Amino acid sequence: MNKEDIKKEIITAIKKVKKENPMAPSITNTVTINFVANTQLAAGGSAAMVYLPDEGETVATIANAVYINVGTLFPIYEKTLPRTAKKLQELGKNWVLDPVAVGIGELRGKLLSDFKENRPPIIRGNASEIIALANLWNLLENQEKSKVRGVDSTETVSEAKRAAIAICKYTKGAVSVSGEVDLITDGNYLAYSHGGSKLFSKITGAGCALGGLSAVYACCASPFIAALSACQAFNFSGSNAEKIAKGPASFQTAFLDVLYSATAEEIANNNFDFEKIEN
Amino acid sequence: MNKEDIKKEIITAIKKVKKENPMAPSITNTVTINFVANTQLAAGGSAAMVYLPDEGETVATIANAVYINVGTLFPIYEKTLPRTAKKLQELGKNWVLDPVAVGIGELRGKLLSDFKENRPPIIRGNASEIIALANLWNLLENQEKSKVRGVDSTETVSEAKRAAIAICKYTKGAVSVSGEVDLITDGNYLAYSHGGSKLFSKITGAGCALGGLSAVYACCASPFIAALSACQAFNFSGSNAEKIAKGPASFQTAFLDVLYSATAEEIANNNFDFEKIEN
Amino acid sequence: MNKEDIKKEIITAIKKVKKENPMAPSITNTVTINFVANTQLAAGGSAAMVYLPDEGETVATIANAVYINVGTLFPIYEKTLPRTAKKLQELGKNWVLDPVAVGIGELRGKLLSDFKENRPPIIRGNASEIIALANLWNLLENQEKSKVRGVDSTETVSEAKRAAIAICKYTKGAVSVSGEVDLITDGNYLAYSHGGSKLFSKITGAGCALGGLSAVYACCASPFIAALSACQAFNFSGSNAEKIAKGPASFQTAFLDVLYSATAEEIANNNFDFEKIEN
Numbered sequence: 001m002n003k004e005d006i007k008k009e010i011i012t013a014i015k016k017v018k019k020e021n022p023m024a025p026s027i028t029n030t031v032t033i034n035f036v037a038n039t040q041l042a043a044g045g046s047a048a049m050v051y052l053p054d055e056g057e058t059v060a061t062i063a064n065a066v067y068i069n070v071g072t073l074f075p076i077y078e079k080t081l082p083r084t085a086k087k088l089q090e091l092g093k094n095w096v097l098d099p100v101a102v103g104i105g106e107l108r109g110k111l112l113s114d115f116k117e118n119r120p121p122i123i124r125g126n127a128s129e130i131i132a133l134a135n136l137w138n139l140l141e142n143q144e145k146s147k148v149r150g151v152d153s154t155e156t157v158s159e160a161k162r163a164a165i166a167i168c169k170y171t172k173g174a175v176s177v178s179g180e181v182d183l184i185t186d187g188n189y190l191a192y193s194h195g196g197s198k199l200f201s202k203i204t205g206a207g208c209a210l211g212g213l214s215a216v217y218a219c220c221a222s223p224f225i226a227a228l229s230a231c232q233a234f235n236f237s238g239s240n241a242e243k244i245a246k247g248p249a250s251f252q253t254a255f256l257d258v259l260y261s262a263t264a265e266e267i268a269n270n271n272f273d274f275e276k277i278e279n
Numbered sequence: 280m281n282k283e284d285i286k287k288e289i290i291t292a293i294k295k296v297k298k299e300n301p302m303a304p305s306i307t308n309t310v311t312i313n314f315v316a317n318t319q320l321a322a323g324g325s326a327a328m329v330y331l332p333d334e335g336e337t338v339a340t341i342a343n344a345v346y347i348n349v350g351t352l353f354p355i356y357e358k359t360l361p362r363t364a365k366k367l368q369e370l371g372k373n374w375v376l377d378p379v380a381v382g383i384g385e386l387r388g389k390l391l392s393d394f395k396e397n398r399p400p401i402i403r404g405n406a407s408e409i410i411a412l413a414n415l416w417n418l419l420e421n422q423e424k425s426k427v428r429g430v431d432s433t434e435t436v437s438e439a440k441r442a443a444i445a446i447c448k449y450t451k452g453a454v455s456v457s458g459e460v461d462l463i464t465d466g467n468y469l470a471y472s473h474g475g476s477k478l479f480s481k482i483t484g485a486g487c488a489l490g491g492l493s494a495v496y497a498c499c500a501s502p503f504i505a506a507l508s509a510c511q512a513f514n515f516s517g518s519n520a521e522k523i524a525k526g527p528a529s530f531q532t533a534f535l536d537v538l539y540s541a542t543a544e545e546i547a548n549n550n551f552d553f554e555k556i557e558n
Numbered sequence: 559m560n561k562e563d564i565k566k567e568i569i570t571a572i573k574k575v576k577k578e579n580p581m582a583p584s585i586t587n588t589v590t591i592n593f594v595a596n597t598q599l600a601a602g603g604s605a606a607m608v609y610l611p612d613e614g615e616t617v618a619t620i621a622n623a624v625y626i627n628v629g630t631l632f633p634i635y636e637k638t639l640p641r642t643a644k645k646l647q648e649l650g651k652n653w654v655l656d657p658v659a660v661g662i663g664e665l666r667g668k669l670l671s672d673f674k675e676n677r678p679p680i681i682r683g684n685a686s687e688i689i690a691l692a693n694l695w696n697l698l699e700n701q702e703k704s705k706v707r708g709v710d711s712t713e714t715v716s717e718a719k720r721a722a723i724a725i726c727k728y729t730k731g732a733v734s735v736s737g738e739v740d741l742i743t744d745g746n747y748l749a750y751s752h753g754g755s756k757l758f759s760k761i762t763g764a765g766c767a768l769g770g771l772s773a774v775y776a777c778c779a780s781p782f783i784a785a786l787s788a789c790q791a792f793n794f795s796g797s798n799a800e801k802i803a804k805g806p807a808s809f810q811t812a813f814l815d816v817l818y819s820a821t822a823e824e825i826a827n828n829n830f831d832f833e834k835i836e837n
Contacts (some may be wrong), residue, residue, distance in 0.1 A: 037483035247815025258524025316762035538807025
C-alpha cells in the first residue's frame with residue numbers, strides 16, 4: 001500500500017458517500033450536536049441523533065456506522081451506551097468512539113473502561129484523550145501521565161503516537177489523533193494530515209464534527225480510510241475557509257460551505273504523509 | 280374561500296405575529312433546538328423550550344400555541360408529552376406535532392400512537408412520516424408501506440396526499456407535508472407552496488424550524504393558515520437565500536436574515552396553488 | 559475607585575483571559591449551549607458542559623468559575639445543581655447564576671429558592687428575572703410584581719435597580735441586569751454599559767452567552783469587574799456587528815467575529831457610566 005493507493009481509496013470513499021447519502025447516526029453531546037449533523041450533511045451523509053437504549057440498538061442495526069461521543073452524559077447513557085456498543089460489535093458495524101473529557105466523573109470513567117471490550121473500530125480524540133484512554137485500558141507498558149483538561153488537550157500529537165498505535169494493536173481498528181497535524185493510524189500504517197486552521201480551536205465542536213464525519217465515511221470505507229478521509233476533508237476545508245474568514249464564526253460558516261463543495265479529488269490531494277510502521 | 284382570501288389571511292397572521300411577538304414554546308429535539316428558536320425569533324415570535332411534565336403543562340396554559348417534536352426523546356418524555364398534549368387539548372390550544380423518525384424505538388411509537396386521541400391541530404412531517412403516522416393511527420383503508428429512514432423521507436409529497444387528508448378528516452386540523460413542493464391541507468382545501476431550495480436538505484432542522492414557525496403563526500391564525508403561512512415564509516426565504524448562498528451554512532444564515540426582513544405581503548405572494556378537495 | 563480605575567481592571571481581566579485561556583464550565587440549557595461555548599471561546603476562554611452531579615462537583619473543583627443557567631431543566635438537575643452550587647460555595651469559587659424563566663415549574667422554583675443560601679457571586683438576568691428573584695428570596699421590603707414571560711422581560715432595567723442592589727447587599731456579589739442599557743452593580747457601585755444592538759433580541763441566547771462570558775472573565779477578575787467586562791464586550795461587539803449585519807443570523811456571526819478580534823482596550827473604552835451608590 002502506497003500513498004497513491006490511499007488517495008484512490010479516499011476518492012472512492014468520498015464519492016460513494018456523496019452518491020449514497022449514508023446515514024451515520026450519533027449518540028453525542030448537546031453542545032455540538034448541531035454542528036456534527038450539519039458537517040455530516042455537508043459532506044453528503046445523513047444524520048440522526050438518539051438517546052434511549054432501544055433507539056441506540058435500532059440505529060446500530062439499520063445504519064452502516066455510528067458515532068458515539070461521551071461529551072455530555074445523561075443518566076440514561078448508563079444503559080444506552082453499553083447496549084449500543086454491544087449491538088454494534090455483534091453486528092460487526094463500524095463505529096467511532098470520541099472519548100471526550102476522559103477523567104471527569106464516575107459514569108464517564110466506567111463507560112470508557114467498559115468500551116474496551118467492544119473494541120471501537122475508530123477512536124478519535126485529542127492527544128491527551130488518546131493517551132488517557134490507552135492508560136485507562138492498560139495498553140501502555142509504562143503508564144504515561146495524561147493531562148486532560150476538560151475538552152482541551154495539553155499534549156502534542158507526537159506524544160500520543162505510542163498510545164495510538166497501542167490502541168490499534170488491541171482494537172484492530174484505527175485511531176485518529178487531532179492536533180496541529182493530525183495523526184491517523186491502524187497500527188500498521190501511519191498517516192499525517194496537514195492543513196486545517198488554528199480557528200478550529202476557536203469554535204466548539206471541531207473534534208466532534210470530525211468524529212461524526214469519520215462515521216459518515218466509515219459507512220463506505222475501512223476504519224483507517226474513513227478516519228483519514230475525514231481528517232483530509234477537515235484540513236482541506238479548514239485551510240480554505242480560513243482564507244475567507246473574518247473570525248471564528250464566519251470561519252465555521254465557510255468551513256461547511258467549502259466542505260459541501262469540495263470534490264473527492266481535492267480532499268484526497270490535501271497534503272498528507274503516509275508511512276509503514278516499522279516494528 | 281379563494282386564493283385571494285387566503286393571501287389576505289396569511290398577511291393578517293404574519294402582521295399580527297410581527298406586532299404581538301407571541302411566544303410559541305417547544306418541546307423539541309436537541310439537534311435543531313437552536314435553529315427552531317432562531318427561526319421563531321426571526322419571524323417575530325418568541326421561543327421557550329422545556330422538558331419537564333409540569334413545565335409542559337405550564338407553557339400549554341400560558342401560550343397560544345406549542346410545538347412538539349419527538350426527534351430526540353428523553354426518558355422523562357414518557358410523562359411530559361402526554362401531559363402536555365392533554366392540557367393543550369383540554370384548553371383547546373393550537374399545537375404542532377412533528378412525528379420525527381416514527382418507527383424508531385418503543386417510546387416513540389407509544390407516544391405517537393397515544394397522540395391520536397389528542398388530535399393534534401397541526402401535524403408537520405415529510406411524506407414518509409405522514410404516511411407512517413396515518414398507518415399508525417389506522418386511518419388508511421389500505422395500509423400503505425411507509426419507508427421512513429431515520430429523519431429522511433423516501434416518498435414524495437404527492438404519495439402522502441391521501442394520508443394527509445385522512446389525518447385531517449380525523450383531527451379536524453391541518454397537515455403540512457414537506458418536500459420539493461409543500462402540501463398543506465385541512466381536509467377540505469389543498470394548498471401547494473412552491474419555491475424553497477434544495478439546500479434545505481443540506482442543513483439539519485429545516486423541517487423542525489418549519490414546525491416551530493407553524494406554531495408561531497398558530498398563535499395568531501387557524502391551523503391551515505398557520506401551516507400554509509409557515510411554508511410560504513420558508514419557501515420565500517429559502518429561494519431568496521439560495522441566490523446569495525455559497526453553500527449550506529451561508530444559506531442557513533441568509534435564510535434567517537431574509538425571513539427576518541420579509542414582509543407579510545412578500546410571503547403571501549410567494550407562489551402557491553390552492554384548490555378545493557372534491558369528495 | 560473611579561472610572562479610569564475600572565477601565566484598567568477591565569483591561570487586565572480581558573488580557574489575562576486571552577493569555578491564560580481559562581476554562582469556565584457550564585451547566586446550561588440545550589437551546590443556546592453552543593452559542594455560550596462559542597462566545598466563551600471567541601473571547602479567549604475555554605468551555606466544558608456537564609449535566610451529572612459528580613461532574614458538576616468536579617468542574618466546580620478544577621475550574622476558577624462556573625456558569626449555571628436553569629433554562630431547560632433535566633430531572634437530574636434536582637441533584638446536580640444543589641451539589642454543584644454547594645461545592646462552589648465551599649471552595650469560594652466565582653460562579654454565575656442565570657435565573658431563566660423563574661416562575662415556570664416546580665423544580666425551577668425550588669432550585670432558585672435554594673440557591674439563596676449559596677449566595678451566587680454573580681447573578682445575570684433581564685429586569686423581570688432579577689425582580690422575580692429578589693422577590694423569591696424576600697429581599698425587597700415591598701414585594702414588586704414581576705412580569706416574567708418565559709424568557710422575555712417585560713420590565714425595564716431601571717425598574718430592576720432596587721432589586722439588583724438588594725440582591726448584592728445579600729450575596730456580597732454582583733448583579734448584571736440586561737436590557738437596552740445594561741446595569742451592573744455590586745451594591746456599592748453602579749455601572750451602566752451602553753451600545754449593543756436591538757438584534758440581540760432577535761437571536762436566542764444573547765443573555766445566556768453574556769452569562770457564560772461573565773463566568774470566563776470571573777476566572778480572572780472580581781464578580782463586579784467580570785460582569786461589567788462581559789457587558790462591555792457584548793455591547794462593543796454587538797454595536798460593531800450591527801453595522802455589517804443583514805439580519806439576525808449574520809449579526810450573530812459578525813458578533814462572534816468582532817468579539818474574537820476586539821482588544822481589551824476597545825472593550826474597556828466602550829461607553830459606560832460609573833457611579834457610587836449613595837446610601
